[in-house]
Amino acid sequence: MSLQSDCDIDPSDIDGLEIRNPAPHIEGMGQDVVVRKVDETTCLVAWASYDETAESPQKAFDQLGEVVILDRASPEQKRRVADALLADDVDQHGSVDPFTWRVAFEHIGDESPIPQDLARTIAIQRPREIVDLWLDGRALQRIIPQEWFVEAAADDPESRQWLRQMGYPPTSVGNVTDRMRARHCWQNKALEDVPCRDELLELACDLGMGQPTREQLEHFTAALLNEGDDRVLFEDFMDRAWYAYWEASPPLGNPDMLEIDYSYHSSAGPIDLVVQDSFSDRIKAAYLFNKDGLDQLDRNQDRAAFASLEKGPNGQPQVHVDPEFLDALDLSGEILEFSDWGQAWDWCHQAEKQQRFCLTARGREIGRQQARLEAARAEVQEYLDWANGNVYACHVERCDRDPETGEWSQTETLECVGGYYGDQSVAAEIERMLEAGKRSIEEEKAQAPVAA
Known part of the structure; x- marks a missing residue:
């Protein structure tokens, strides 16, 4: 139900009543200016105006x-x-x-799902790159059986020479065979520069050895993110992977x-x-x-x-x-x-x-x-x-009729309250003000002394 006047009093006929800038089309108000009678000698006039002084x-x-x-x-x-x-x-x-990936990871909290989600994304979208990173310089033991390495290193002239130059094992051991040298090298994980390394890796790939599952790649990537890695190869890879991940769907710190x-x-x-x-x-x-x-x-x-x-x-x-x-x-x-x-x-x-x-x-x-x-x-x-300027002030004015002349005039400002953002509650607030004003005036008149 919309807010309406309950009498035919014309606000323009009320002396001293200045209705400034009434806001039109307020939700819930059937009229821009509403007049409500309290009794035969008093009425209330209410309207809403734009509150041009309202702060953000x-x-x-x-x-x-x-x-x-x-x-x-x-x-x-x-x-x-x-x-x-x-x-x-x-x-x-x-x-x-x-941010670069390192700076970004300094900003996210310990509970952030971003590292695990990034690791999962890398395992799905960049498996070849992360496998290359996995194998680079340190992971030969993960995909090649020890006996492969011992046999290949002992039989390869360049690898035998390399093992002897590296001093595997120390000469104090006694009679040392090339196989002993190769096994000692394997146990000490010093395999990065062994000449037969690339041949062994190629053989492993051809035979399907050491092809990690997506879950293993995800676990490996998550561990790298958590532990860090100071290799330039790793930094370059992670920056590329991070920027691609960020651009696909910007993660939020x-x-x-x-x-x-x-x-x-x-x-x-x-x-x-x-x-x-x-x-x-x-x-x-x-x-x-x-x-x-x-x-x-x-x-x-x-x-x-x-x-x-x-x-x-x-x-x-x-x-x-x-x-x-x-x-x-x-x-x-x-x-x-x-x-x-x-x-x-x-x-x-x-x-x-x-x-x-x-x-x-x-x-x-x-x-x-x-x-x-x-x-x-x-x-x-x-x-x-x-x-957009949709901030309103609510006004309620008391007006009284002169018993001798019958003329209406404005006598008191009952309400002038601004700061209503949006018009959704304006009509209800004016209705509340009108009811409160009417009760107050009725109580005032009830307590007034009766003229002799």
Whole structure:
């Protein structure tokens, strides 16, 4: 039901009443200016105007995070976005210069899934390169049986000469054969420069020896990432693999950052901001949670895994339950309607406390993503309302009729409150103000002394 006048008093006929800049087409208001009678001698006039003095909600309120639009961002804001993207820099156009893999790994936390995911990606997409890295200079024993090496090294003239020059084993052992030298070399893993090495590796590959499984390659790669490797070959390989991994889907040093799609409707028109659930190759705006926001995500992620709070078609609070949880919660429908948001939240908290289901790690991950989107979309909408000038002030004026002349005049300002971001709650707030004003005036008149 829309907010309407309940009498035929014309506000333009009220002396001293100045209705400044009434905002048209407020959601829930059937008229731009509403007149309500208290009694035959008093009425209230209410309207909403644009609040042109309103600050950005990021300055006016304690928010859970902040909207960062890169072509308007401060150096500190750009630095925070760049760190979240594991990048050296991000400019106002969204161009990103990613960290090298070593610097990136210094920024990610111990609980980050990035190293294991990168190792898995390398094992799948670059198996030949990682095998070459595996075999380079140190891994002959992993794919060639010892007796192969002993026999090949003892029979190969160049390898025999190399073994003797290397002094395997020390001459104090006594009578030393080439096979003893080769076995000692194998046991000491000093195989990098043995002349027959390449021949043995080629033979092993031809016979299908030492072809590691994807799981083995993944394990080996993860170990290299964890332990490090100072070889130039390894550094070059990892930088190539890391940049390819980053470009395919930019990993986040801060997994709770969200991208915002940002655009102008026209060169001088309002802006549009839409929170995304994935990342593009050129980010133009982002939402960054602060500590309070991260604490709230921790509290809400389990609830968001099974239910989301949304506004229904008539503005009423609704809880949308994931179909997978209907049986566990003994529900027949996915949408529950409530009279106010407090009741909707209470139902969610009670459903969570009943512990009728057990969330998996993947379930909590999905819940956190949903909690991110809920919180960010609410605050981004406030920022969007402010940026587009959709901030309102509510006004309620008392007007009284002269009993002798019958003329109406403005006598008192009852309410003049600004800072309403978006028009969704303006009509309800004006209705509340009108009801409160009417009660106050009725109580005042009831306590007034009766004229003799």
